[in-house]
Amino acid sequence: MSEMSQNKASQEALLTIEAVERIFGGERKLFGGHNPAVHAVQGLSLDVKKGETLGVVGESGCGKSTLARLVVGLDLPTSGTITFAGEDLTALARKDRNALARKVQYVFQDPVASLNPRKTIRTILEAPLKHLTDLNADGREQRLAELLQAVNLAPEFLERYPHEFSGGQAQRIGIARALAAGPELIVLDEPVSALDVSVQAQVLNLLDKLKDDFGLTYIFISHDLSVVESVSDRVAVMYFGRMAELGPAKEIFRHPLHPYTDLLMRSAPAPGRHDLMSEDASAELPDPYSPPAGCAFAARCGHKTEKCLAAKPAPDEAVSGAKHFAACYHPLGQA
Amino acid sequence: MTETTLSAPAKPAKKSARPGTLALLLNNSLATGGLIVLALICLIALAAPILPLPDPDVTAPADRLKPIFSEDHLLGTDHLGRDLLSRLIWGSRVSLAVGLSATVIAAFFGSLLGLVAGYAGGRTDTIIMRGIDMVMAFPYILLALAIVAVLGPGLLNALYAIALVNIPFFARNIRGITLGLSRREFVDAARLSGKSPPQILFLEILPNVLPVIVITMSTTVGWMILETAGLSFLGLGAQPPQADLGSMLGEGRKILFTAPHVSIIPGLMIFALVMSINLFGDGVRDILDPRLRAGSLTRPVSRTAVERNKADIPAPSEKQGVLDVRQMRTEFQIGSSVYKAVGGVDLNLQQGECLGVVGESGSGKSVTAMSIMGLVPTPPGRIAGGAAYLEGEDLFAASDRRIRDLRGGSVAYVFQDPLSTLHPLFTVGAQLTEAITTHQPMSRAKARDKAIDLLSLVRIPNARERLDAYPHELSGGMRQRVCIAMALANDAKVLIADEPTTALDVTVQSQILTLMNGLRRERNAAILFITHDFGVVSAICDRVAVMYAGRIVETGTTDEVLNSPQHPYTAKLIECVPVLGEPERRLDAIEGRPPVVNNLPAGCAFADRCPHVQPACRQGEISLDMSSGTRGVRCLFPLTSGASA
Numbered sequence: 001m002s003e004m005s006q007n008k009a010s011q012e013a014l015l016t017i018e019a020v021e022r023i024f025g026g027e028r029k030l031f032g033g034h035n036p037a038v039h040a041v042q043g044l045s046l047d048v049k050k051g052e053t054l055g056v057v058g059e060s061g062c063g064k065s066t067l068a069r070l071v072v073g074l075d076l077p078t079s080g081t082i083t084f085a086g087e088d089l090t091a092l093a094r095k096d097r098n099a100l101a102r103k104v105q106y107v108f109q110d111p112v113a114s115l116n117p118r119k120t121i122r123t124i125l126e127a128p129l130k131h132l133t134d135l136n137a138d139g140r141e142q143r144l145a146e147l148l149q150a151v152n153l154a155p156e157f158l159e160r161y162p163h164e165f166s167g168g169q170a171q172r173i174g175i176a177r178a179l180a181a182g183p184e185l186i187v188l189d190e191p192v193s194a195l196d197v198s199v200q201a202q203v204l205n206l207l208d209k210l211k212d213d214f215g216l217t218y219i220f221i222s223h224d225l226s227v228v229e230s231v232s233d234r235v236a237v238m239y240f241g242r243m244a245e246l247g248p249a250k251e252i253f254r255h256p257l258h259p260y261t262d263l264l265m266r267s268a269p270a271p272g273r274h275d276l277m278s279e280d281a282s283a284e285l286p287d288p289y290s291p292p293a294g295c296a297f298a299a300r301c302g303h304k305t306e307k308c309l310a311a312k313p314a315p316d317e318a319v320s321g322a323k324h325f326a327a328c329y330h331p332l333g334q335a
Numbered sequence: 336m337t338e339t340t341l342s343a344p345a346k347p348a349k350k351s352a353r354p355g356t357l358a359l360l361l362n363n364s365l366a367t368g369g370l371i372v373l374a375l376i377c378l379i380a381l382a383a384p385i386l387p388l389p390d391p392d393v394t395a396p397a398d399r400l401k402p403i404f405s406e407d408h409l410l411g412t413d414h415l416g417r418d419l420l421s422r423l424i425w426g427s428r429v430s431l432a433v434g435l436s437a438t439v440i441a442a443f444f445g446s447l448l449g450l451v452a453g454y455a456g457g458r459t460d461t462i463i464m465r466g467i468d469m470v471m472a473f474p475y476i477l478l479a480l481a482i483v484a485v486l487g488p489g490l491l492n493a494l495y496a497i498a499l500v501n502i503p504f505f506a507r508n509i510r511g512i513t514l515g516l517s518r519r520e521f522v523d524a525a526r527l528s529g530k531s532p533p534q535i536l537f538l539e540i541l542p543n544v545l546p547v548i549v550i551t552m553s554t555t556v557g558w559m560i561l562e563t564a565g566l567s568f569l570g571l572g573a574q575p576p577q578a579d580l581g582s583m584l585g586e587g588r589k590i591l592f593t594a595p596h597v598s599i600i601p602g603l604m605i606f607a608l609v610m611s612i613n614l615f616g617d618g619v620r621d622i623l624d625p626r627l628r629a630g631s632l633t634r635p636v637s638r639t640a641v642e643r644n645k646a647d648i649p650a651p652s653e654k655q656g657v658l659d660v661r662q663m664r665t666e667f668q669i670g671s672s673v674y675k676a677v678g679g680v681d682l683n684l685q686q687g688e689c690l691g692v693v694g695e696s697g698s699g700k701s702v703t704a705m706s707i708m709g710l711v712p713t714p715p716g717r718i719a720g721g722a723a724y725l726e727g728e729d730l731f732a733a734s735d736r737r738i739r740d741l742r743g744g745s746v747a748y749v750f751q752d753p754l755s756t757l758h759p760l761f762t763v764g765a766q767l768t769e770a771i772t773t774h775q776p777m778s779r780a781k782a783r784d785k786a787i788d789l790l791s792l793v794r795i796p797n798a799r800e801r802l803d804a805y806p807h808e809l810s811g812g813m814r815q816r817v818c819i820a821m822a823l824a825n826d827a828k829v830l831i832a833d834e835p836t837t838a839l840d841v842t843v844q845s846q847i848l849t850l851m852n853g854l855r856r857e858r859n860a861a862i863l864f865i866t867h868d869f870g871v872v873s874a875i876c877d878r879v880a881v882m883y884a885g886r887i888v889e890t891g892t893t894d895e896v897l898n899s900p901q902h903p904y905t906a907k908l909i910e911c912v913p914v915l916g917e918p919e920r921r922l923d924a925i926e927g928r929p930p931v932v933n934n935l936p937a938g939c940a941f942a943d944r945c946p947h948v949q950p951a952c953r954q955g956e957i958s959l960d961m962s963s964g965t966r967g968v969r970c971l972f973p974l975t976s977g978a979s980a
């Protein structure tokens with residue numbers, strides 16, 4: 001599947017993220033000084049090409065969701081620019097949020113929490129049609145039917161309330177809502193993490209089909225490497241708010257450059273795999289309030305040298321081929 | 336069933352018969368009593384104009400201070416000869432009206448402020464809440480007095496004063512809830528659906544806040560009536576000759592010793608009114624409490640009820656072992672339907688063994704785990720049959736005391752969310768030493784040393800310093816280690832771990848799994864490991880049991896089950912799992928959903944989703960067919976190795 005969509009993916013970038021930074025906290029205090037600041041995302045640059053699926057992986061707190069919220073305009077970057085199809089996305093989010101919502105949509109991690117418990121599915125799905133499209137009542141009704149058909153739900157579900165649905169059904173509703181206004185890019189933030197494996201497979205297959213049917217572009221965020229591998233054309237590995245490695249899915253998983261990617265892969269349990277790689281327990285994430293001067297992964301890295309502790313490696317410090325980069329001075333598999 | 340539909344006529348009748356709102360209320364006898372008294376008072380007060388009552392304000396000096404039960408004056412007369420019964424009824428009418436209007440006004444403005452402050456956040460929030468803090472800084476009644484002093488005495492001004500001083504109460508309550516709700520995902524989703532902030536606030540958030548507003552109102556009306564009475568008592572509310580309960584009390588005060596009934600009668604009325612409103616209000620609050628709503632009519636007790644047929648208690652299996660669960664059945668009674676969450680489960684754990692229990696969400700894994708030590712809440716849960724033997728001792732027959740000793744002692748639990756086990760306000764050290772000393776009497780210093788040992792055992796660096804850390808100061812992985820340390824504090828023989836790594840990152844998960852694996856080897860403890868992840872099973876479990884709809888459908892050693900599953904469900908489930916390094920593999924989803932356990936089909940519960948189903952599958956019980964000591968499958972047409980589902 002990835003082979004096919006890779007060919008389809010044109011080289012033109014739909015979304016461009018350049019040197020984006022998002023700092024939380026750090027406001028001036030009432031009596032001088034500043035509140036402590038956390039860099040949730042820092043120095044992040046990346047392209048999303050039209051028609052591709054970009055997978056984003058990383059541990060909790062590494063900035064995946066912040067990135068997602070920046071892309072849909074739920075949050076604004078502290079600095080840096082995000083452009084969508086040549087247009088400044090940040091400016092658009094400020095000026096005309098609905099125009100942005102027509103182009104970029106979001107699917108949430110917790111399917112049930114993302115549906116208002118006191119609204120029927122009809123009300124929930126009609127909202128984007130009412131506010132984002134200029135369909136009349138008949139048109140909306142028709143579109144509702146199409147949407148339900150697209151995500152494989154029976155029409156009688158429209159009059160029900162969210163708590164009457166299983167996780168998988170609720171996530172289909174979430175997907176239908178994202179599709180409603182006909183977006184070009186959908187950001188999927190851990191869309192299957194809350195689902196059972198059997199249901200997860202249903203939803204992944206559905207996403208695959210919708211992408212083909214509607215010519216969508218996905219940013220697919222997950223902490224599950226095997227899921228990301230199975231859906232992505234390219235993968236971005238994030239660590240501590242920065243890009244650790246970026247490249248074609250196949251290459252990243254076959255020949256990781258960054259020691260962190262390698263660690264993730266070896267830690268992932270798989271059926272039939274008895275040995276578990278486990279690093280030293282003392283290896284902890286760095287303190288976000290006092291980030292290290294050098295490579296953030298150094299405390300957990302077996303390959304670190306003086307150089308790593310002194311300065312941060314650039315995102316493209318290590319290069320393999322034309323499209324595979326890693327922020328590491330001593331990449332794996334290279335002399 | 337009829338009650339359910341009665342209380343929610345708009346919604347279609349649900350399959351599960353949950354008790355309706357009215358049924359729940361009537362079950363609470365205090366609230367029912369309150370409701371009856373309140374309804375009676377309201378009815379009489381409403382009917383005042385049509386009742387044959389003398390004019391409450393007409394004075395008759397000749398008839399002053401007549402006692403109770405005098406002719407023409409059932410409750411006597413006051414110092415001006417006015418009929419007390421008539422004044423009481425008209426007065427209650429006024430008090431009720433003022434109390435209710437004050438509540439509505441306070442609720443409206445308070446909730447509005449709370450909603451706006453909570454949703455807007457930032458500067459708006461700060462300004463509104465500081466203003467509210469200022470109002471709250473004054474003693475309550477003083478503020479009301481000051482307001483009336485400025486506006487001048489009078490019933491309407493008293494009403495404004497009472498409403499005003501109650502606004503902060505509503506504003507604070509509602510702000511907190513709005514704040515929580517506006518961080519919820521559905522609010523973001525509404526934003527992305529193109530809704531404007533006012534639309535989100537009033538169409539998305541308000542409906543979710545409404546029950547809280549109603550609860551707050553029902554619990555404050557009584558106080559507001561009392562406060563109005565207070566102001567009137569001081570002569571600042573109702574002005575003569577108008578009667579309200581407070582002013583009647585105030586007038587009676589001067590002659591309290593010569594004619595006590597003049598003040599006692601309105602006093603009793605205030606008591607009856609406020610009491611009935613508060614009882615009813617508490618009842619309403621309990622009903623809107625989602626936990627009670629879920630079907631239980633009383634608060635859960637600390638141990639699961641055991642209601643099994645004494646003649647039919649299975650004996651321990653020949654295999655014995657540390658933990659031997661036999662034919663365990665656990666049910667939930669919700670309204671009139673019975674959910675058979677666990678329908679006859681056998682588990683056997685030998686020393687140092689790790690048994691995995693896998694299955695989809697709702698298959699009964701957690702209920703199985705919790706039933707063993709009686710942790711399923713009753714009501715609605717109960718153990719309906721079977722036995723669990725801990726080294727030969729029947730746990731379901733043990734005394735409550737014995738179970739308390741065993742919990743955290745011989746049998747310890749580790750749950751998915753470490754924060755639900757750890758108390759946020761105590762240090763890790765305090766909680767660990769408490770866990771140790773409740774089961775083993777020893778000095779604090781010794782317990783502290785043991786706590787340090789335990790923390791080192793679970794590989795927490797700088798154990799000594801970490802003792803003084805609070806749970807929130809530790810990372811998720813660290814917290815889970817502390818929970819494991821706590822579980823090991825008293826040399827547990829059996830560790831029951833319910834998805835202990837599901838909430839953790841993969842790198843941390845592999846650390847915890849390695850840790851648990853090492854610990855069971857070192858300490859020879861048996862582990863019952865519950866998970867939905869076959870990868871995790873491979874990493875740590877010797878044997879595995881697959882659950883479906885409350886029953887074990889397949890069991891065997893981990894390799895046997897993973898490499899050659901015999902039950903079609905197991906095979907399908909394994910095929911759904913994406914595997915790293917095999918991205919081209921098509922994910923094969925299982926169509927349909929598991930059956931709801933209150934309405935299990937006859938025969939195989941998987942029949943509706945099974946590709947190999949035959950008519951025979953839908954008839955009669957299918958037993959767990961053990962082909963060897965460890966391997967068993969509950970299927971009439973098991974897959975032979977090599978064939979795929």
Ligand SMILES: Nc1ncnc2c1ncn2[C@@H]1O[C@H](COP(=O)(O)OP(=O)(O)OP(=O)(O)O)[C@@H](O)[C@H]1O
Pocket residue numbers: 667669674676694695696697698699700701702703712715716867932
């Ligand atoms: N307190 C309760 N009241 C009523 N029903 C309950 C209660 N707890 C569990 N159940 C029901 O018991 C059945 C089994 O639930 P259980 O929690 O054991 O599933 P599980 O296999 O642990 O699922 P998960 O993977 O989601 O944790 C479900 O149908 C559930 O709805």
Ligand code: SF4
Pocket residue numbers: 258259260295296297298299301302303304305308313327328329330331
């Ligand atoms: S830069 Fe150095 S410390 Fe960082 S990952 Fe590479 S080798 Fe390790």
Ligand code: SF4
Pocket residue numbers: 902903904939940941942943945946947948949952957969970971972973
């Ligand atoms: S008993 Fe029949 S329906 Fe059930 S799993 Fe086996 S073959 Fe399928």
Ligand SMILES: [Mg+2]
Pocket residue numbers: 700701702833
């Ligand atoms: Mg569970």
